Amino acid sequence: MLSLLSDQNFWVVALGTMLLASAAGMVGSVGVLRGQSLIGDAVGHAALPGVVLAFMLFQSRNPLLLLLGAAGSGALAYFLIQAGAKDGKTKLDTLLAIVLSSFFGLGLVLKSYISGHPGYAKASQAGLSTYIFGQAAYLRKDDLLLLAVISLLALLFMLLFYKDIKLCTFDPGFAEAIGHKPKLIRGIVLLLNLLLIAAGLRVVGAILISGMLIAPSAAALQWSDRYGSVLGLAALFGAFSAWAGSLLSSAGRGLSTGPSIILFMSAIALLSLLFGRKGPLARRRRKKTDGSEAEGSQKEVKSDV
Amino acid sequence: MFEVWLILLLTALALGLPGLILVLKNMAMTADALSHTILLGIVLAYFVTKDLNSPFLIVSAAFFGLLTIAVIERLSRHKGLREDAATGLVFPLFFSLAVLLISRFGKGAHLDLDNVIMGEVVFTPFNRLELFGLSLPKAAVSMALMLVLNIAFILLFYKELKLMCFDGDFARLSALSPPFLTQAFIFLLSLSAVSAFEVVGAVLVIAFLVIPAASALLLSKRFGRALLLTAALAALYGSLGFAAALKLNVSVPGMCAFIAGLGFFAARLISGNAAPAAYLRRKLRAKALRREAFLFHVYNHEGSEEERYELGFKTIHKHLNWSPGRLAREASRLESKGLLCRDEAEGLWRLSEAGEAFCRRRIAAYGLNFGKD
Numbered sequence: 001m002l003s004l005l006s007d008q009n010f011w012v013v014a015l016g017t018m019l020l021a022s023a024a025g026m027v028g029s030v031g032v033l034r035g036q037s038l039i040g041d042a043v044g045h046a047a048l049p050g051v052v053l054a055f056m057l058f059q060s061r062n063p064l065l066l067l068l069g070a071a072g073s074g075a076l077a078y079f080l081i082q083a084g085a086k087d088g089k090t091k092l093d094t095l096l097a098i099v100l101s102s103f104f105g106l107g108l109v110l111k112s113y114i115s116g117h118p119g120y121a122k123a124s125q126a127g128l129s130t131y132i133f134g135q136a137a138y139l140r141k142d143d144l145l146l147l148a149v150i151s152l153l154a155l156l157f158m159l160l161f162y163k164d165i166k167l168c169t170f171d172p173g174f175a176e177a178i179g180h181k182p183k184l185i186r187g188i189v190l191l192l193n194l195l196l197i198a199a200g201l202r203v204v205g206a207i208l209i210s211g212m213l214i215a216p217s218a219a220a221l222q223w224s225d226r227y228g229s230v231l232g233l234a235a236l237f238g239a240f241s242a243w244a245g246s247l248l249s250s251a252g253r254g255l256s257t258g259p260s261i262i263l264f265m266s267a268i269a270l271l272s273l274l275f276g277r278k279g280p281l282a283r284r285r286r287k288k289t290d291g292s293e294a295e296g297s298q299k300e301v302k303s304d305v
Numbered sequence: 306m307f308e309v310w311l312i313l314l315l316t317a318l319a320l321g322l323p324g325l326i327l328v329l330k331n332m333a334m335t336a337d338a339l340s341h342t343i344l345l346g347i348v349l350a351y352f353v354t355k356d357l358n359s360p361f362l363i364v365s366a367a368f369f370g371l372l373t374i375a376v377i378e379r380l381s382r383h384k385g386l387r388e389d390a391a392t393g394l395v396f397p398l399f400f401s402l403a404v405l406l407i408s409r410f411g412k413g414a415h416l417d418l419d420n421v422i423m424g425e426v427v428f429t430p431f432n433r434l435e436l437f438g439l440s441l442p443k444a445a446v447s448m449a450l451m452l453v454l455n456i457a458f459i460l461l462f463y464k465e466l467k468l469m470c471f472d473g474d475f476a477r478l479s480a481l482s483p484p485f486l487t488q489a490f491i492f493l494l495s496l497s498a499v500s501a502f503e504v505v506g507a508v509l510v511i512a513f514l515v516i517p518a519a520s521a522l523l524l525s526k527r528f529g530r531a532l533l534l535t536a537a538l539a540a541l542y543g544s545l546g547f548a549a550a551l552k553l554n555v556s557v558p559g560m561c562a563f564i565a566g567l568g569f570f571a572a573r574l575i576s577g578n579a580a581p582a583a584y585l586r587r588k589l590r591a592k593a594l595r596r597e598a599f600l601f602h603v604y605n606h607e608g609s610e611e612e613r614y615e616l617g618f619k620t621i622h623k624h625l626n627w628s629p630g631r632l633a634r635e636a637s638r639l640e641s642k643g644l645l646c647r648d649e650a651e652g653l654w655r656l657s658e659a660g661e662a663f664c665r666r667r668i669a670a671y672g673l674n675f676g677k678d
Contacts, residue, residue, distance in 0.1 A: 037393040038334050045508070084573065094519050097333035101512030102566020108423060108509075108559030109550070116554055132422070133404065207341075207422075207508060211397030214390055222385050254408045259401035266398035278385035 010250055013136050016144045017203050017242040021261065023151040024196045025216030025238030026158045026231050030169050030189050032217045038093075039081065041210035042100040044197050046077030048107030048206045051131050056114060063143045063202075067150075070198035077103050078190065104206065134205035134258030136246055143202055150199045154192045158231065161185065166227045205258035212238070215265035222276025241265040306551070308430045308442055313543050313557065315448035316426070316504045317513055321539030322455050323494050324514035325532055328522060329470035333515045334389070335377060338396035339491070340498045340510040342373040344421065345403040347499065352410070363499050370495025371488060373399065424506025426557050432503075447500045458493055459532070462486060467528045505558035512562035517542060520569045523576040542568055597667060599625065599635055600644060603656050604664040616653040 031037055047070035054069025055061065077099050084099075085092045114120040130138055139147070158165065167175040168182035175182045193213065200209050220233035245261030252260075273279055327336050346369030350362045373395060380391035407421070420428075429444035436446060459466060465486055468476040498510045505513055521534035545568075546561030553560075602625055606615035615624050622632040636654065639645040644660035656664065 032387070032390050035387045035389055037387070037390045041334075041337075041393060080570075084570075089523065089573070089576070090519055091328075091331050091333075093331050094328050094333045094515060097337050097511050097515045098519055098566055098569055100337070101509055101562050102516070102569075104508055105512060105556075105559040105562025105566065108556040109553075109563055110555075112556040112559065113553065208397050208401060210393055211401070214393040215397065218386060218390050218394055252405075252409055255405055256408060259404040259408075262397045262401040263405060266394055266401070269394050270398065273380065273383055273386060276385060278383070280383075 005247075010246070012144065013139055013250075014243050014246040016139060016147045017136050017246050017257065017261065018239040019151040019155075020147055020196065020200055020203060021212060021216070021238035021242035021265075022235035023154040023158075023238075024200060024212045025220075025234035027154050027189060027192050027196060028213030029217035029220070029227075029230060029234050030165065031193065032214055032221070033169050037214045037218075038096055038210070039078065040193065040197065040213040042081060042096040042103075043074040043077055043194065044201075044209035045100040045107075045206050046103035047071070047074040047198055047201055047209075048131060049073050049103055049110055050076075050198075051201065052107055052110040052114065056110065056120065059120070063140075063146045067146060067195070067198045070201055071194045073103065074194045074197055078194070107206070130205070130256075131201045132205050132207060133256035134201070134203045134208070134261075135249075136203045136257035137250060139202060147199050147203070150195050154196060155235075157188065157192060161188075162228070162231075165189070170227075203257055204261060205256065208258045208262045211262040211265055215262070215269040216241070219265075219269040219272040219276075222272035222278055224277075237265065237268050241268060308445065309426055309557070310544070310547055312429050312442060312445045312448060312504060313426050313547050313561070314540055315445060315452055316501050317517070317539040317543035317561070318536055319448050319452040319455055319497050320501055320510065320513040321517040321535050322452075322459060322532065323490070323497060324516075325518035325521065325528075325535045326459075326466055326470055326490065327494070328515055328518040329528075330473070333511070333519075334392055335374065336494065336498075336514055337511040338377065338392050339370050339373050339495060340507055340514075341396045342399035342403075343367070343369045343495050343499055344502075344507055345369055345399045345406075346495075347421075347502075348403045348406045352406075363496060366499040367492050367495040369399070370491055370498070374491050420506075421502055422507050423556070424502060424504055424509065424558055426504045429504055444500075444504055448504065451497045451500050454493060455497060458489070466490075470528065505561070509558045509562045512565055513539070513543075516562070516565035516569050520565075520572040523569075523572045538568065595635055596639060599639060600656065600660055600664050601668075603645065603654055604661065604668075607655060612653060613651070616655070618647075618652050618654070621654060 028037075028040065031040055050069035050071070050073025051066050052069075053073070054065050057069075058065050081092070081095050081099050084090055084095045090098075164175075164180055164185050167180060168185040172182040172186075196213070197209050200212055204212050216234040216238040217230060219237050220230045223233055224230050241264035242261050244264045245257060248264075249255040249257045249260040275281055324336075327333055343366040346366035347362050350359070350365035351357065354361050356362075376395050377388075377391050380386055380395065381388035383391070386394075426444075430442040432443045433440050434443040434446055435441075462483070465476070465483060469486060494514075498514075501510050501513065517539035518531070518535045520538050521531045525531045525534055542565040543561055546564040547557055549564060550557040550560035602621075603616055606612050609615070614620050622629050625632065627635070636645060639660070640647070643657055644663055646655055646657045646660075648655045
């Protein structure tokens with residue numbers, strides 16, 4: 001394992017996944033705060049048929065084409081969910097489950113279609129199966145480049161528009177009243193979510209990609225009530241998990257990157273929930289030192305959303 | 306191939322029926338989490354028993370189902386976390402652990418990852434079982450068993466489940482629902498999901514659980530009727546998916562999930578306020594309203610002083626504010642139904658006896674009073 005740390009290839013791949021994970025952690029915080037974490041899960045699963053369809057249409061493994069396919073079918077799923085939830089005939093929860101599973105089903109159908117079809121034998125379809133669990137070790141230069149560009153774009157947006165995002169997440173009504181455009185911000189955040197999910201499929205896979213959007217900020221929220229610190233911590237947790245996960249999967253035989261990274265992320269989140277400032281342990285400690293403090297008097301970041 | 310279809314049908318029914326309770330209790334995504342996390346139960350039990358056929362594996366999976374629900378519930382009560390994020394944290398943790406354990410230690414043990422995650426009903430008949438001297442596919446036996454258990458559970462606790470679905474708080478407060486009903490349901494659900502893994506795979510279990518029930522609920526709101534509809538739709542989706550997958554030579558569970566999704570959105574189009582159904586309903590309602598407006602108008606003015614203006618052949622359309630053409634159409638329709646008749650001597654429209662009875666009935670039903678009794 002030590003030799004890995006001096007291996008240049010490992011570091012290139014690890015840096016790519018770290019960049020992706022910190023961007024996803026920051027962008028994902030908006031969804032977590034707005035109570036829409038599971039939409040990422042549905043969109044992640046729904047990206048699979050888009051990847052395969054793009055591969056079938058263009059007969060190429062060009063990462064940009066596959067990315068656009070994934071983002072496209074993810075977007076379609078998102079709008080189906082939004083349109084379906086509007087009239088309240090079906091609960092959001094149920095709709096998510098339906099869209100998630102039927103899109104993933106279509107993905108499996110298309111995948112099995114091309115694997116049995118002689119017409120697609122020539123175009124190398126090796127690597128399509130890594131979209132289910134992710135395999136960062138197979139990332140090529142162009143994959144990594146695309147990953148880095150999208151992650152940097154997302155990071156840049158979060159930094160430049162930090163104030164607008166904060167305002168539009170916590171108080172969209174007020175933001176609109178003082179001349180901000182919460183709808184536009186929300187649209188851009190959605191687009192970034194879609195792009196990050198599409199880019200992350202190669203690394204984390206369709207099934208677990210939602211964890212990358214949820215876990216880092218869920219962990220970060222346990223340590224701070226300030227949005228800025230939450231974003232910083234989410235990026236940090238994401239990057240660390242990506243590094244540790246890449247290390248684990250490169251060291252162990254046949255371990256996919258997706259589960260390895262997500263394992264670290266969700267372990268950090270659970271530990272944060274347990275030991276964080278709002279966790280049961282902290283509350284017990286506070287009660288001991290200050291018996292008069294009423295429970296629940298602490299400020300909550302999410303209370304007003 | 307008949308065996309494959311049979312196994313698929315049994316699976317669709319065994320998963321579809323408890324799915325109705327899931328959808329009504331708004332637990333679809335919780336069930337999705339559960340269908341992933343029970344994999345960890347299987348893997349851990351396998352490391353203890355070293356036997357893939359041990360029933361201990363399934364019991365351990367069901368135990369993990371209960372554990373998942375308990376952890377999600379505990380985390381949702383956590384101050385710093387919303388419930389959806391709680392679900393979104395628990396399942397990746399358990400699932401990634403299970404996947405890592407399988408890919409690290411499962412290689413020599415026939416614990417094949419692709420098979421558990423994707424499942425493939427087409428291969429299930431190869432795994433056979435001797436029962437009463439018959440050679441049966443193991444999957445058919447286990448899915449039939451689960452179907453029987455699920456039906457028995459639903460019938461036995463029919464009233465209690467209904468109450469739990471529609472008014473959970475009341476059920477709890479009134480102590481009408483037996484303790485541990487939810488837990489028993491989750492236990493059974495986990496058993497069903499685990500048995501379905503080799504048939505449809507861990508990821509698509511949720512499609513078979515949720516989609517038939519969600520479509521059925523678009524068509525009926527009554528528990529009993531929705532239950533029957535769920536069964537019918539589960540069988541329909543399963544059979545259509547099977548036929549289409551065979552024809553195109555593609556993944557059967559995937560096709561079933563896709564077809565079911567299409568079916569659900571088709572059901573939404575014909576129910577609900579989506580364009581075609583709403584248009585039809587609007588037309589029908591407008592027709593009924595015009596008929597009643599006409600008849601009530603005649604009913605109100607018949608025998609009054611102003612009836613020659615209000616009901617006259619030439620003038621009535623002005624009082625109803627209709628075009629002469631529309632009036633002619635409506636009048637002839639009502640005449641042919643025997644509700645309205647022409648009084649040629651006075652040149653007036655009058656109600657027939659049936660028409661008067663109709664008006665009285667409708668007025669009573671609406672609770673109106675037009676000054677006549």
